[in-house]
Structure formats: C-alpha cells, structure tokens
Amino acid sequence: MASFWRSLVGKLWLTISALVACVLLTLGLFLLPYIDTNFTNSGAIKSLFVWVSIAGFALTTFFALFLFTKITQPMRRLIQAADEIRTGHYDTRVTLRTSDEIGDLASTFNHMAEELENTIRSLNLEKEHLASVLRSMNDAVLTIDQNGAVILTNPPAEELLRQWEHIDPDKEKEMETPQGLIPSYLRPVPEPLVPMFRRVFGEQEDQREDVHVKQTVWSVHMTPLTSEGDIQGVVAVLRDVTEQAQLEKMRKDFVANVSHEIRTPLSMMQGYSEALLDGMASTPEEERELMQVIYDESLRMGRLVHDLLDLARMEAGHTEMVMHETNLSELLSRVYRKFAVRAKERSIQLNVSLPPEVLLLKEASEDRLEQVLTNLLDNAFRHTPENRQIALSARRILEGARQEPYVEITVSDQGHGIDQEDLPYIFERFYKADKARVRGESAGTGLGLSIVKNIVVAHHGTITAESEVGSGTVFRIKLPVEKQN
Numbered sequence: 001m002a003s004f005w006r007s008l009v010g011k012l013w014l015t016i017s018a019l020v021a022c023v024l025l026t027l028g029l030f031l032l033p034y035i036d037t038n039f040t041n042s043g044a045i046k047s048l049f050v051w052v053s054i055a056g057f058a059l060t061t062f063f064a065l066f067l068f069t070k071i072t073q074p075m076r077r078l079i080q081a082a083d084e085i086r087t088g089h090y091d092t093r094v095t096l097r098t099s100d101e102i103g104d105l106a107s108t109f110n111h112m113a114e115e116l117e118n119t120i121r122s123l124n125l126e127k128e129h130l131a132s133v134l135r136s137m138n139d140a141v142l143t144i145d146q147n148g149a150v151i152l153t154n155p156p157a158e159e160l161l162r163q164w165e166h167i168d169p170d171k172e173k174e175m176e177t178p179q180g181l182i183p184s185y186l187r188p189v190p191e192p193l194v195p196m197f198r199r200v201f202g203e204q205e206d207q208r209e210d211v212h213v214k215q216t217v218w219s220v221h222m223t224p225l226t227s228e229g230d231i232q233g234v235v236a237v238l239r240d241v242t243e244q245a246q247l248e249k250m251r252k253d254f255v256a257n258v259s260h261e262i263r264t265p266l267s268m269m270q271g272y273s274e275a276l277l278d279g280m281a282s283t284p285e286e287e288r289e290l291m292q293v294i295y296d297e298s299l300r301m302g303r304l305v306h307d308l309l310d311l312a313r314m315e316a317g318h319t320e321m322v323m324h325e326t327n328l329s330e331l332l333s334r335v336y337r338k339f340a341v342r343a344k345e346r347s348i349q350l351n352v353s354l355p356p357e358v359l360l361l362k363e364a365s366e367d368r369l370e371q372v373l374t375n376l377l378d379n380a381f382r383h384t385p386e387n388r389q390i391a392l393s394a395r396r397i398l399e400g401a402r403q404e405p406y407v408e409i410t411v412s413d414q415g416h417g418i419d420q421e422d423l424p425y426i427f428e429r430f431y432k433a434d435k436a437r438v439r440g441e442s443a444g445t446g447l448g449l450s451i452v453k454n455i456v457v458a459h460h461g462t463i464t465a466e467s468e469v470g471s472g473t474v475f476r477i478k479l480p481v482e483k484q485n
Contacts, residue, residue: 090117265297353393380413
C-alpha cells in the first residue's frame with residue numbers, strides 16, 4: 001500500500017481528492033447559509049450535497065484505480081525490464097499489447113533491448129576474436145594504463161612478467177606515480193620498460209628500442225593509446241630477438257675473423273713475392289726458402305677455404321654423408337697407424353686402447369668420422385710437447401633411462417690444456433684459446449673443432465671437453481650404436 005502512495009497515480013489521486021475537498025468545503029461554506037435562508041426543505045438539499053460529495057470522491061477513487069491499472073502497472077513492468085537489462089539480462093522483453101503511448105513505449109523499449117543485445121553480442125565476439133589473436137601470438141603484448149598499471153596481457157606476456165618479477169627495481173628509476181593510483185590487484189609496468197613508458201608520454205609518439213634483460217634481447221614497440229587527444233595508456237609489443245642478435249654478432253665476428261685469417265697468409269705471400277721480384281734472394285737457397293714460405297701460406301689459405309666450405313655446407317644441412325655400417329675398431333686402428341710415424345718424429349708416445357669385441361656402428365659415415373679423429377689428434381699433437389703422451393681409446397657404454405648402447409671415443413693428451421673460462425667456447429668458429437695453448441709447428445684455422453662438432457651432431461652424438469691448464473685435455477665423443485630416426 002505504501003508503494004501506491006509513492007506512485008504517480010497515488011500522488012495524482014491525492015491531488016484530485018484534495019482539490020475536490022477544497023471545492024466542496026468552499027461551496028459548503030458559502031452555500032449552506034444561503035440554503036438555510038432561502039429554502040424550506042434545506043435538510044434534503046444538504047443530504048443531496050453530501051451524496052454528491054461522496055459520489056465525487058468515489059469517482060475520483062475509481063479514476064485513480066483506472067490510471068493505476070492502465071499506467072502504473074505497465075510502467076512498473078518497464079522499470080523491472082530495464083533493471084534486468086541493467087544487470088546483464090539482455091534478452092529481456094516487455095509484452096504490452098496496447099495502442100496508446102504506453103504500447104509505443106514498450107515497442108520502442110523492446111527494439112532498444114534487441115539492438116543492445118546485438119551490439120553486446122558483437123562486442124563480445126570481437127573481444128573473443130581479439131583474445132584469440134592475442135593468445136595465438138608468439139610476441140608478448142602488454143596494455144598499460146596512464147598510471148603505469150598493466151591491465152591486459154596475453155600468455156607470452158604473462159610468462160615474461162613472471163620472469164621479470166625478480167628484477168630488483170632501481171630506486172632512481174621508480175615510476176613518478178602518486179602512491180595508491182595502482183590497485184593492489186594490478187601489476188606495475190616492468191622495470192625494463194619504464195624509460196620507454198616515460199618517453200611515450202613525453203614525446204607522445206611511438207617508441208622502438210632493443211631492451212637487454214637477463215642476457216636476453218627484446219625488441220620493444222610501444223604505441224600510445226589516445227582518447228579525445230589525450231594519452232590514456234600504451235600498448236607494448238615485445239619480441240625475443242636474442243637469437244637474431246647472437247646470429248648478427250656471429251656474422252660480424254665471422255666476417256672479421258675470416259678477413260683476419262685470410263689477410264695474414266695473403267700479406268705473407270705478397271711480401272715474399274715482392275722480395276722475389278725485387279731480387280732480394282741472393283742465392284738459390286734463399287730463393288727456395290722464400291718460395292717455400294709462399295707455398296706453405298698458400299696451403300694454409302687452401303685449408304682455410306676448404307674448412308669454411310665444409311662448415312658452411314654442414315650448417316646449411318647440404319653435406320652429403322654416405323651412412324652405412326662402420327667398423328669403428330678398424331677405423332681407430334687405421335687412424336692410429338696414420339699418426340704413429342708423426343708421434344715417433346715428435347718423440348710423443350701415442351697409445352691406443354680398444355676392447356676385445358668389434359665396435360660396430362649401424363649407421364655412420366666412415367670418412368667423416370676419420371675427419372673427426374684426425375682433427376682431434378692433429379690438435380693434440382700441435383699442443384703436446386715432446387716426451388708426453390697422447391691416448392686414443394674406445395669402449396661400449398649404455399646411456400639414458402632406456403639403457404641404449406653407445407660407443408664412447410676418448411682422445412686425451414698431456415698438452416698445455418685449456419683455461420676453464422675458454423672451455424665453453426672452443427667449439428665456436430675461429431675461437432682460439434691462445435692464452436692457454438701454445439702454437440706448435442703450424443697454426444690452425446680455428447674451424448677444426450666446429451667441424452668436429454657438426455659431424456658428431458649429424459651422427460646424433462655428443463662431444464664434450466675436459467681440460468686443466470698444464471695437465472692436458474680430454475675430448476669425449478658418444479655415438480649411438482643403433483640407427484637413429
């Protein structure tokens with residue numbers, strides 16, 4: 001009942017009733033004395049006046065109930081439907097079949113609700129499409145508001161934020177944001193992106209930069225989000241370009257090293273050739289000596305070019321290896337015999353240790369494996385002084401949880417050894433641990449161990465090195481016995 005008095009119809013009824021009462025009271029005050037003085041049957045007239053008043057109030061009440069039925073109840077249904085739409089029930093409709101303004105209002109309301117439902121459905125579809133695109137991206141995408149809070153991420157960005165959580169923030173580079181603007185459930189902009197975030201707001205334009213974080217390189221593109229001319233936030237797209245940066249560095253180092261390695265023999269050949277042309281060799285012996293140097297340097301350049309071509313073909317996957325069953329025991333014996341004469345000339349003891357059973361590899365390239373052993377033994381001889389030992393051995397082992405059969409080949413020497421800080425890089429192209437090794441009778445190209453590693457990997461094997469300065473170096477090669485898919 002209380003809701004009726006607060007409704008429009010209730011207020012209208014009270015207003016009309018009050019007006020009728022005022023009119024009747026005014027008429028009563030002026031007409032009753034006149035009736036008493038001019039009419040003999042004043043009581044009947046007064047009774048008629050009372051019944052007319054009662055009838056007026058009854059009609060007013062009936063009119064109020066009529067308005068309540070025709071206006072208030074439909075309005076309440078419209079209000080209830082609007083409230084349901086407000087709470088997210090966009091399929092709510094009003095069923096009012098009237099030809100008056102209330103019916104037009106209900107029809108307009110239903111049309112509005114239908115349009116709103118279609119719009120929300122389209123927005124949700126676009127949101128799902130955007131979410132799918134973000135999830136499918138390999139790049140990390142961050143949306144950051146103007147206060148420096150991360151408000152939207154995709155899975156790669158989530159993983160990146162977890163990795164960057166433990167970066168100690170630099171107090172001198174803290175965000176110039178008033179305290180309390182970033183809610184506790186939101187994360188602040190990552191510390192490595194703070195300088196770019198500031199520049200976007202300062203310069204109000206896109207920013208691109210390579211950011212170095214924890215030995216990784218990230219290409220970051222940060223774009224401002226504008227609304228009515230004001231920047232409301234930024235979108236940052238991050239791509240891991242560590243591998244590209246390393247490849248670019250390797251390319252530059254490769255060009256520099258190749259230039260250096262080729263320049264040295266070229267300079268030697270040019271210098272001695274000019275000496276011959278200028279007639280600086282006064283005797284046939286001196287002339288022969290100069291020509292011998294030119295010949296040796298040409299051989300060195302030929303080895304460098306040959307190794308470069310081999311390495312390039314291997315890394316590009318264009319090397320053809322004829323794989324077949326290989327008798328590794330016979331190959332090791334042949335390599336031992338090839339270096340036995342050199343060992344005798346250098347006064348170095350060369351030992352070989354093979355098991356009684358024949359070591360067979362189901363699928364291997366005999367020529368390439370011989371190249372591996374030759375390179376390793378050549379390095380060992382180059383860096384081992386006289387009256388020391390070099391050992392070549394092989395054995396059959398079981399590796400892994402499935403106990404798969406492997407052959408382990410070991411080449412060890414008692415040479416000068418390799419420093420521990422150089423050991424992780426010895427299989428890189430042109431890397432020479434000159435600080436720990438002393439050059440022997442001939443300088444290498446710096447490509448031998450890179451070629452060795454590529455050949456071993458092509459056989460699905462592994463190669464490792466252990467060394468100690470002054471004690472020697474041990475190379476261990478593990479090759480699978482069975483054919484690998």
